[in-house]
Amino acid sequence: MIRKLLIANRGEIACRIIDTARRLGVATVAVYSDADADALHVQLADEAVRLGPAPAKDSYLDIDKVLDAARHTGADAIHPGYGFLSENAQFCRACDSAGIIFVGPPAGAIDAMGSKSAAKRIMEEAKVPLVPGYHGTNQNADILEGHANRIGYPVLLKAAAGGGGKGMRRVDSADEFHSALEAAKREAMNAFGDDLMLLERYVLSPRHVEIQVFCDQKGNGVYLFERDCSVQRRHQKVVEEAPAPGLSEELRARMGEAALRAAHAIGYVGAGTVEFLLDASGAFYFMEMNTRLQVEHPVTEMITGQDLVAWQLAVAAGDPLPLQQDDLHILGHAFEVRIYAEDPDNDFLPATGTLVRHRPPKASESVRVDTGVQSGDEISVHYDPMIAKLICHGRTRKEALAKLDRALQQYQIAGVRHNIEFLRRVINHGAFASGRVTTHFIEDYEAEILQREQQLTPLKCAAIAGYLNRRERQDMRESAPASDPHSPWHSGDNWRSGLAARRAHNVDYRGQHAEISFIATGDSVQWQCDALDGDIKSGEIRVLEGGGLALVDGRRLNFSCVDTGDGGVIFIDGTQVEFKLLPPDIGESDDSAHGLEAPMNGTIIALLVEPGAQVEKDQPLLVMEAMKMEHTLRAPAAGTVQQFFCAEGELVDGGSLLIDFEEE
Template sequence: MIRKLLIANRGEIACRVIRTARRLGVATVAVYSDADADALHVQLADEAVRLGPAPAKDSYLDIDKVIAAAQQTGADAVHPGYGFLSENAGFCRACDQAGIIFVGPPVGAIEAMGSKSAAKRIMEDAGVPLVPGYHGTNQNADILEGHAQRIGYPVLLKAAAGGGGKGMRRVDREEDFHSALEAAKREAQNAFSDDLMLIERYVVNPRHVEIQVFCDNKGGGVYLFERDCSVQRRHQKVVEEAPAPGMTEELRARMGEAALRAAHAIGYVGAGTVEFLLDANGAFYFMEMNTRLQVEHPVTEMITGQDLVAWQLAVAAGDPLPLQQEDLSISGHAFEVRIYAEDPDNDFLPATGTLVRHRPPQQSESVRVDTGVQSGDEISVHYDPMIAKLICHGRTRREALAKLDRALQQYQIAGVRHNIEFLHRVINHKAFVRGQVSTHFIEDYEGEVLQQEQELTPLKCAAIAGYLHARETRDLRAAAPAADAYSPWHDGDNWRSGLVAMRRHTIDYRGKHADIRFSADGGSVRWQCGDMAGEIRVLPAGELALVDGRRVNFSSVDTADGGAVFIDGTQVEFKVLPPDIGESADSAHGLEAPMNGTIVALLVEPGAAVEQDQPLLVMEAMKMEHTLRAPAAGTVQQFFCAAGELVDGGSLLIDFVADE
């Protein structure tokens, strides 16, 4: 029996593990970096130990510090979560040497699957189907290119030590191979300190289906069915569901048995996931095995009624599996979406900033939110920008999808850009509703789920006017002298001596400016914006408003330079621009850093003439590389940064002049 558990992780997975440990009566220890001193997982745990500065290499990835924290607090077990040290054989070995239970597989299993190339050879011997490819250690660029030609384009470059889409590039043409290889190696080295690459044939229009396996140390093993994780961006999962659409019992059994063969081949113990590519003809191919709990494990918990973290703790303590294969069954359908701080309409650029509001939908037996943040927390450049996971269950796929749609409408986030609107478009796309998914789903329907023009509508304008009126009223009353608090001059309504109080504000919404004019009378606000007009009355009881006589949900919150309103399932975040007093803007030109990060490489020389969309520099942020491209044909006059330099978001990086 495990008595005290240290969670060697942060964010939502740390919070999720703590919940189960608390239910089982297991004491918990959190670890944290300086950036996470006030984080939710630190608040939830029974104890907490500081590891070090914000960078993960100085805190969450420092094995010696994590082991010392466990010894200091008397923890008899460590749960690694996912990411960070979860698939690090050295960390598992260090736990064993310190006499601490590692809640995960043995060292040998981690090492066997730690290299994708070695894993392929093991799987081939175990009779698990493989995609044709090259899994050798010769990393000469010309040799690798020769293997790509033999396999046939398109090919996929993959970091042998990696996961999560890092160090991965699709190459469609021979002439693009070397540049893609350099980028993939660079990203792999940065993420995993290992740039060994493997090459596989790129299976066109596949589905990504993974099998959840569980093994104990007594030789027992089960599979807890499948999850479809096909909808991805940058090779990272966006929507997961279980069971997979269109899955037959026969195919499910074949994939499950293949996954168990893979697990038994490496002496696996604990929770693991075997990932397959599934083509349209029902053929499936081994991709990799993740020797840890997966981000998307909640959908499996929803359809099986099992707590997989509880299973992990039991197996780690030496107990047999709680259930056998014949005891497991599927009940209903479940979806999970990952809510990120990112801009889907700008190549999914990660976002940083303060979560002014984080208000998830009401949780229930069929609606679950796994998160590690709360209102007021900072989304920093140091870690993955995932805010939360939203999981919904229904008796059927259609019912589960309807619950997910409703929950997304109720989710309120302000202060950072996020992907909720994008997720809403994805799950309501007619192809997704029909279950017609593949790993190319987003690319295939890019015009419908991405780059959506966000126009101001009458409903949005009404909400903005209601917010602006409420803000003005609040500010006027706050400024009123205590002796004159009830003077009509300090009200935000329409009262004035001899004239109507019509106010005007210029706002910026998604880069477009608009003038909102409004006047108030007894709580009702009449507004105009261009050729649109209407009336809104924010009701004092609860978060409701009347918009042109229709009652809708309404709430608002101040942001750093404007506000955010939530009305009838729609969110509008905007800036309130200062009055135009006739001053001309600075005529300086240049390209700015889109976020905090580190400059990886400068790709052109100062003075170079470049074409539109030509790559100019590469920067790394939030564990991913981002390329800054020329906005038009022009000249790079000079760089204001150097490779290896840490830059702040918004800082000027390049003096760029567009051609006339």
């Protein structure tokens, strides 16, 4: 029996494990870096131990520090969560040598699946279907290109040691093979310390369907059905659901049995996921096996009624599986979406900043939120930008989808850019609603779900006017003389002798500039919006005091807002309106400045041209890394790189000037 558990992870998965351990009567120990000293998982655990500085290599990835924390606190087991050390065979062996239970598979199983090339050879022997490809050790670039030509384009380059889309590139022709190989190897080395690559035929329009398997130390194994994780961006999952839509019972059983063969072939123990590509004909091909708990495990828990973390702790302690295959049944349907700090309308660039507000929807039996953050927390450049996972369950797929959409409308985040509106566009798309999904879903429907230009609608104008009036009234009350409680300034109602005052503000809404003016009489605000394109809108809004409600042209709507200093964020009728107040234009703007700025906080990985170089439009100029992903800054037009204001290895802030660039 496990009595004290150290969680060698952070964020929502650490909080999730702590919650299950507490229900089982197991004491918990959190570990943290300097960036996480006040994090939610640290507050929830019974004890907490500092590992080191913010960079993961100096804290969460330092095996000796994690083991020292376990010894110091007397933990008899370590749960690695996912990411970091969860699939590190060296860490597993170090736990064994220290006499500490590793909550996961044996080191040999991690080794077997840790290399995608070795895994494919094992799967071939276990008669698990494989995608045609090359998984040898000869990494000569010309040899790899020869195999790509043999397989036929498009091909997929994949880092043998990794996952999560890192070190992965699609190559459509021989002309781009070498540059794609160099980029994939560089990203793989940065993420995993290993740049061994393998090649696969790129299966066109596949679905990504994975099987949850579980094995105990006594040789028993079950599969807990499948998850469809086809909707992805940059090879990272966005929406997951269970069961997979349209799968027959016969195909479900064949895939489950193949996944169990894969697990038994490597002597697997614990929770694992076997990932397959499924084509339109019903043929499926092994991709990889994740030797850990998956981010999307909650949808499996929702449709089976099982706690997979509790299963992990029991199996790690030597207990048999709590259920056999015939005891497991699919109960309804579940979805999970990942709430990220990122900008979907700007190539999904990760975002950093302070969560001024984090207010998830209310949890219930059918709505679950797994998160490791709270209002006031910082989303930093050091770790993955996932804020939370939202999971919804229903008796049918249609019901679960309706609950998910409602929950997304209720989710409020302010302070950082996020993907909630994007997620709503995805799940409300007709193709998704009917279950017609592939791994190219986002690319196929990009024009409909990546709405880069969102209009300043009358509802949004009304919301901004109502917020501005409310803020001005509050400012008046706060500036009223405290010594005179009868001062009319305490009313904050804009009363004056004569005509009512018209107030005007210049605002920016997603790059759209407009003047919003209004006349307020009591709670009633008559507003007008004059856009730069000559469009004029007008209407009325009444923000009701203390009730979180507003009347917009007679419609009664939910209303709340957050002051961000230079503007505000308003939540109204399931819509988020984020705007900035613009200073008055007094003719001092400088149009002569030119240069390229950092799109986010990150580290400069490579400078790709020399100062003084003449470049073409879209030519790569530098590569930066942020939140474990590489991003390439390209020339906006043909021109000259005058100089760099950064160096390789330097940590830069988002918005800082990186390149002095002069267009032709």
